[in-house]
Amino acid sequence: MNWSEVKLNNLAEIQSELIKVIPENKLGIFSLFYLPNNLLLFSSIKVLRDALVHLQLQNYVRGFAFLILPPSTKLPIHQDIGKFKWSLNIPLQVIPGCFLKLYTNFNGIVETVKLPDGNIFHKHESENCNLIEVHDTITPYFFNTSIPHTVENCSEVDQIQLLIRFDSIDPAAEHIINEHNQKR
Numbered sequence: 066m067n068w069s070e071v072k073l074n075n076l077a078e079i080q081s082e083l084i085k086v087i088p089e090n091k092l093g094i095f096s097l098f099y100l101p102n103n104l105l106l107f108s109s110i111k112v113l114r115d116a117l118v119h120l121q122l123q124n125y126v127r128g129f130a131f132l133i134l135p136p137s138t139k140l141p142i143h144q145d146i147g148k149f150k151w152s153l154n155i156p157l158q159v160i161p162g163c164f165l166k167l168y169t170n171f172n173g174i175v176e177t178v179k180l181p182d183g184n185i186f187h188k189h190e191s192e193n194c195n196l197i198e199v200h201d202t203i204t205p206y207f208f209n210t211s212i213p214h215t216v217e218n219c220s221e222v223d224q225i226q227l228l229i230r231f232d233s234i235d236p237a238a239e240h241i242i243n244e245h246n247q248k249r
């Protein structure tokens with residue numbers, strides 16, 4: 066399974082606390098960014114920590130990022146490479162019309178891109194890909210970031226998500242996420 070919905074009891078509180086953390090100068094601008102010392106910062110947000118403890122994943126978080134997509138913007142189709150495989154994405158408002166799309170690449174043609182922060186990803190052209198799954202991002206969800214994917218905002222407003230990245234090389238974390246996915 067590449068995607069599964071995650072029910073968080075305290076979602077509304079998480080949304081209201083997390084939206085406050087975003088620097089004002091980042092709002093309204095297309096970006097995917099990590100705040101400095103993000104592990105420490107986000108561990109201090111009790112509602113978020115409680116949700117991760119409830120999922121038994123508090124010890125496996127390796128990074129917290131924000132994704133901000135203004136209307137009609139999307140990420141390139143890509144695969145995240147390296148130590149982050151699973152992501153828990155939490156929409157910070159519940160507004161329909163933003164979609165996670167998963168693909169297969171049928172001819173294997175990819176471009177390797179290295180970002181200024183050292184992270185590497187594989188970029189895919191849409192003509193090399195077949196769409197296999199589409200999910201509206203109105204609920205929190207786990208998904209496998211090693212599958213070619215994009216997030217596309219087809220709504221009329223900015224879409225903001227918190228991306229919680231888990232360590233794929235830790236079998237315990239992988240096991241917990243797989244168990245969760247099988248129950249759904």
Ligand SMILES: [Fe+2]
Nearest residue numbers: 143144145210
């Ligand atoms: Fe990604």
